[in-house]
Amino acid sequence: MKINFIDLKRQYQSIKNEIDTAIDNVIKNTNFILGEEVEKFEKEFADYCNVKYGIGVNSGTSALHLALLANNISKGDEVITVANTFIATVLAISLTGAEPILVDINEKNYNININKIEEKITDKTKAIIPVHLYGQSADMDPILELAEKYNLKVIEDACQAHGAEYKGKKVGCYGNAACFSFYPSKNLGAYGDAGMVVTNDEKISERLVMLRNYGQKVKYHHLMKGFNNRLDTIQATILRVKLKRLDEWNEARRKNAKRYNELLGDAVITPIEESYARHIYHLYVIRVKNREDLQKFLNEKGISTAIHYPIPIHMQKAYLDLGYKEGDFYATEKSAKEILSLPMFPELSEEEIKYIVHNIKQSNIKI
């Protein structure tokens, strides 16, 4: 058997007619930039998150970058985030000129360690970016308390968490703004790059509308220096078709995760779902001591796996200038050597999960 890490073809086959018609309509109307389809998707996705405003942009990275700018983050400021995240979280901070300040993870849930944030807050700290990594919400209440105490902005990186919940409410409504990526492999994925910021703050929403579109609200009247970071209209029309299925797809991922958990038992360290969270398993991440051996073994059996992420931010060449060294983030560094992401997508079959687990058990695992 051959099992891809993610298989987008199966999903396309299941919605092909609707997608093809939607794309056709945009092309027939030749209304390629912003317009009705983008506005409708912004409204539908903001409604989905129970948030007032949605501002479509061209990627999750732009969503983070512009959300920081709209919250007045700039050079001289410090922004706190987590050492185990996709590099884009930190790049977005750098793009504003602000300094990224990293915090170690909680080794059990892989999200920011809420007990290690306060010690990093200085006079320069302006914002915290919690990342809802792998599809599980960060523990937001203690973060919001710190933000209140020190007058900080909170910007959620929800790029892996479309539809994930914290204490019964979908993520995206907790911060001053929240950022989503619709990169093709995300739980809600476009057929190219796309992203969105959602917010309940009208002023921030107005700034974002300008920032993504050359700093203008009215054509050729530029009120600020902006960017060309708009959400592509063809991507918006595709995302409208897919948003209707997101809950069903997230439910299928949860079901797959449950099957993995049941079949794997204690053979490896399986992911946990915190009592405050509804995990939507963007990634299903297990942990073993001899990760390289297991990955190689599974690869030989036709099973593709991945590592999220093999090199923590502070060990990346691009970020040596932050002045961190090996040993600064113990839990992040340790987990980076042991984590392995198994195939996870809604269409993964029972037979495939059984085959994967069977082979994991056949290998010589150390935990």
Ligand SMILES: *Cc1c(COP(=O)(O)O)cnc(C)c1O
């Ligand atoms: C995917 C991702 C991003 C960046 O999104 P792009 O659309 O690829 O720019 C940012 N943060 C996290 C946690 C992500 O997973």
